[in-house]
Amino acid sequence: MALPDFFVIGAPDAGTEVLHEELGRHRSVFMSEIPQPGYFLAGRILESGLDVTTAGRAGVVCSVWDKAGGSAGRPGCVARAGPGERSPVRRRSDYEALFDAAPAGAVRGESTPYYLADFTALRHIHELLPYAKLIVVLRDPVERAYANWVRMRLAGLEDLDDFERAVAAEAARTAACWPWPWRYLALGRYGTQLQRLFTLFPREQVLLTAHRDLIGDPAAVIRRAHGFLGVKLGVKLGVERRGRPGPPGTSVPAFPAPRLDPAIGARLRDGFRSDIALLSDVTRRRFDEWLVEPADDS
Structure with a gap:
């Protein structure tokens, strides 16, 4: 049986692609x-024990596409991807095959940045792999949300050309x-997400790092990850210190994304205030800088 020893579980648009590479x-x-691969996102179907493809045709609810936070699903929310999104790997045999080529003794890993937000996915990971190690990258939740929207617009997956309208549509969507x-x-509600995560996994199995550190000194972050995974340090890295990031997960700027309107950012930051306070309590770290509009250093 070939299964991962560790996961990069989030957050989306915070540098998980860089870590994977x-x-x-x-x-x-x-x-x-x-x-x-997103295998553990097919929560309801994993719970049912059914073949995922068959279960989807039968209308079995799949938690990844239903209520935020991985809570109980609603009739009609069938496992599916959104417009243009690749569906997750659904069969256990297909998932295990992703790791068949791992050399003997190698530490096996995968990165699905939506696992952090989906508690059902985390619960299924814990049920199957309770000793797995988890890596989390946290980014200013307002910057993350905006970068997410920009990425979706560039990919042709977001019809709303105004970020504030897209955010306002989230509840209905x-x-x-x-x-x-x-x-x-x-x-971006990391406080709630990590509070749930720590009900399943002990802190020593979770490595938290910041997007700002991954951008400012990526080599140091990768070395920390190597130490966390228990592999030899001192390997030459493909990343170098860089300034403001381009598209999330990439190493160089590739598009002139307009700066988020500070007034919109301020309103959104106020909405994240209680979750950021919870995050500080849960992680025993301070994230006060996320409550202040960042300086324009472009």
Whole structure:
């Protein structure tokens, strides 16, 4: 049985693609060739024990596409991807096959950044792999939400050309079973997400790092991850210190994304205030800088 030893579980648009690529450069680390396989997102169907494809045709509810936070599903929310989104790997045999090529003794990993927000997915990971290690990258939730929206617009997956309108549409979209990539605010409520996570996994199995550190000194972050995974340090890395990021998960700027209107940012930050306070309590770290509009250093 080939299953992962660790997961990069989030957050989306916080640098998980960089981690996936750079961790996979280490000869003792094997990352799934398919990034974001999303196997554990098929929560309801995993619970049923059915073949996922058959269950989807039968209308079995799948928690990844229903209510935010991985709570109980609603009739009609069938496992599916949104417009243009790749569906998750659904069969256990297909998932295990992603790790069959791992060299003997290598640490196996995958990165699906939506796992952090989906408690049902985390619960299924814990049931199958209770000793798995988890890596989490946290980014200013307002910046993350905006970067998420920009990425979706560039990919042609977001019809609303105004960020504020897209955020305002989130509640209705969630009620209509739109999947995680369009839940711009829900994906950034890290306090709630980590509070739930720590009911399943002990802190020593979770590595928290910050997007600002991944951008400012990526080599140091990768070295921390190597130490966390128990692999030899000192491997040459493919990342270098860089300034303001381009598209989330990429290493160089590739588009002139307009700056978020500070007034919109301030309103959204106020909405995150209680969750950021919870995050500080849960992690025993301070995130006060997320409550202040960042300086324009472009």
